[in-house]
Amino acid sequence: AQKITQTQPGMFVQEKEAVTLDCTYDTSDPSYGLFWYKQPSSGEMIFLIYQGSYDQQNATEGRYSLNFQKARKSANLVISASQLGDSAMYFCAMRGFSGGYNKLIFGAGTRLAVHP
Amino acid sequence: DAGVTQSPTHLIKTRGQQVTLRCSPISGHKSVSWYQQVLGQGPQFIFQYYEKEERGRGNFPDRFSARQFPNYSSELNVNALLLGDSALYLCASSLHREANYGYTFGSGTRLTVV
Numbered sequence: 001a002q003k004i005t006q007t008q009p010g011m012f013v014q015e016k017e018a019v020t021l022d023c024t025y026d027t028s029d030p031s032y033g034l035f036w037y038k039q040p041s042s043g044e045m046i047f048l049i050y051q052g053s054y055d056q057q058n059a060t061e062g063r064y065s066l067n068f069q070k071a072r073k074s075a076n077l078v079i080s081a082s083q084l085g086d087s088a089m090y091f092c093a094m095r096g097f098s099g100g101y102n103k104l105i106f107g108a109g110t111r112l113a114v115h116p
Numbered sequence: 117d118a119g120v121t122q123s124p125t126h127l128i129k130t131r132g133q134q135v136t137l138r139c140s141p142i143s144g145h146k147s148v149s150w151y152q153q154v155l156g157q158g159p160q161f162i163f164q165y166y167e168k169e170e171r172g173r174g175n176f177p178d179r180f181s182a183r184q185f186p187n188y189s190s191e192l193n194v195n196a197l198l199l200g201d202s203a204l205y206l207c208a209s210s211l212h213r214e215a216n217y218g219y220t221f222g223s224g225t226r227l228t229v230v
Binding site: 045046093106107 | 151156157158159160161171172174204206218219220221223226
């Protein structure tokens with residue numbers, strides 16, 4: 001079964017510091033994709049970063065980087081230089097393929113609070 | 117460019133009623149997926165539509181149905197509403213069925229069943 005596990009219900013960080021949000025995944029498919037989304041209180045899921053299972057290098061997008069450790073099946077999100085606007089829910093998701101279609105499988109999320 | 121638009125933004129319904137939620141994908145995107153997000157949980161996959169055909173269905177009862185129109189917009193229908201259907205319903209669009217990189221989500225419809 002395909003599964004995403006986020007073990008940190010809540011995290012807090014001081015403004016301008018870096019924070020790591022944990023994500024582990026389980027799949028038997030050799031080809032998969034991993035996503036991180038940010039969900040502010042407005043509800044919209046905002047795409048942050050993507051890592052393909054065959055990508056050789058860790059993905060980076062501005063202040064976001066993905067620490068991809070394939071052997072450990074982990075895909076942790078690192079946010080550098082945290083800002084107050086980073087306070088939100090963060091979801092790790094995996095693109096699963098079964099029955100001829102793709103779907104996203106989400107973890108339970110981590111609530112990040114950035115303190116001034 | 118307009119993003120994924122969903123309507124209405126909020127809705128209150130009574131148990132047993134029926135509801136229709138609407139989604140307009142990004143222009144050019146042919147695939148629309150629906151997700152249910154119960155408070156405190158991650159989104160759960162309900163349906164994927166591509167080129168006006170249902171391509172995938174999650175573990176939801178037959179009370180949930182959907183369709184996609186020739187302009188690729190989509191409707192999600194839920195019949196005989198239960199209190200447990202209260203959730204944020206998210207629509208996501210992608211250019212292709214595989215969506216290797218991009219699922220763009222709308223802001224969702226917050227449904228409350230009383």
